[in-house]
Amino acid sequence: MSKRSAVSLAALVLLGPGILTVEAQQRFRIGGGAGLAVLYHPDVEHGHTAVVGGNLGFRFNDNFSVEAGFSFARSDRFFDPLGNPVDETRGLPRYEFDAIRYHLDGSFLYHIGRREPFHPFVIAGGGLERRDEKRTDITFVLDENNVVISRSEEVVLDTTEYEPAVHFGGGCDIYLLYNVSARIEFRWWLPQNMDKTTRMFFFGATYYF
Helix, strand or coil, rough: CCHHHHHHHHHHHHHHHHHHHHHCCEEEEEEEEEEEEEECCCCCCEEEEEEEEEEEECCCCCEEEEEEEEEEEEEEEEECCCEEEECCCCCCCCCCEEEEEEEEEEEEECCCCCCEEEEEEEEEEEEEEEEEEEEEEEEECCCCCEEEEEEEEEEEEEEEEEEEEEEEEEEEEEEECCCCEEEEEEEEEECCCCCCCCEEEEEEEEECC
């Protein structure tokens, strides 16, 4: 055995376990972030609202991984008698609609190609969606000069619904360091009630360990 071969073998013996340890340490990941969500509803226009979420995942290799995630989004808007959104400070709204959506899900991810600084992926999975919806009707009493002298509120809807939901989407990881990446993602949730879907644009960060 040559001297160079002996040195290479010794380095492999000494560093091999360390290399395997580093590789194993990079299989788990934790992430979180925020973005914009669109909550669809057949009767009211929720518009764009903020969403926050997090996930915990396991990577089998550069291409295949699984993760469990949670997200939360809320829309609280005022509407006129025709159901058009209004600014409470500039008009006399007729009702307030407060909607909250939670998603708890498991996902399968496929990253396309080898692990590069820019690594796109597709995502699909399913889970549970919770919807809290509350409508409060507002009544104003005006004087002869159309000045508000009193205001009353009545809760006419206050429901909580749970439904299974599937989702799909895509995005990319942008590696800033070997074990830290930025994440950009689009995801579309489809519950049993197809009139109340949710679309989300998410921006976050992921740490691999």
